[in-house]
Amino acid sequence: MEIERTTFGTITIDGKTYEHDVIIRLSGEIAKRKKKLSKKYYGTSHVLSKDEAKFVYEDGCEQLILGSGQMGNVHLSPEAETYFAKKGCTVLLQPTPKAIHTFNNSHAKKIGLFHITC
Template identity: 80%
Template sequence: MEIEGTTFGSITIDGKTYEHDVIIRLSGEVTKRKKKLSKKYYGTSHIVSKDEAKFVFEDGCKQLILGTGQFGNVHLSQEAEAYLAKRSCTVLLQPTPEAIQTFNGSRARKIGLFHVTC
């Protein structure tokens, strides 16, 4: 699996372009991010809630690479941070273009969550 690149509003993975935020599962499956899990608490998808962290996390995941958007606007809530830390999942937050490079280069058992706009 390779993430080829991103532009504002899209991400290209294995030759397919997605025009929404995505999660790349441990298996390599690409799914749409469920922003509503965070929006219901914060009114925005720029803060990842504990509910969304629970949805994203999978047993065996050692690293979550969070693409925080083209300009780095997304972050974890304190509750989401604590939830992932309790499961020994290291979180790397980087603007999406940088997070793509990190994801492609990482050999850890990882999940990617990529925000494709701001």
Template identity: 75%
Template sequence: MKIDNTVFGAITIDGKTYEHDVVVRLSGEIVKRKKKLSKKLYGTSHVLSKDEAKFLFEKGCDQVVIGSGQMGNVHLSPEAEAYFERKGCEVVLKPTPEAIRMFNRSHAKRIGLFHVTC
């Protein structure tokens, strides 16, 4: 599985373009991001909540690569940060184009969350 490209509002993975935020599971499965888990608490999907962190994490995951948007507007809440730390999971938070490069190069057991706007 390879993430090919991103532009504002879309991401292309293995030749298929998604026009919404995505999560890449450990298995390589691609699912739509559950932004509502964060939006209900913070009023925005630009702050990743503990509930969304719980949805994102999978047992066996060593690393979560988060594409924080084209301009890097997404960040972790303190509770989400603490959750990943307790799980022993490294978080890499970079603007989406840079996060894609890191995700593709990483050899860790990783999950990816990619915000495709902002």
């Protein structure tokens, strides 16, 4: 699997372009991000809630690569940070253009969550 590129509002993975935030599971399955899990607490999808962290995490995940948007506006809530730490999952938070490079080059058991706007 290769993330080929991102532009404001899109991400292209293995030749398919998505126009919504995506999660790449340990299996390689691509799913739509469930922003409402964070929006209900913070009124925005720019803060990742503990509920969304629970949805994103899978047993065996060593690394979450979080593409924080084209300009890096997404961040973890303190509760989400604690949740991932307790699971032993390292979180790499980077602007999406950099995060796709990190994802493509990481050999860890990883999940990718990519915010494609702001």
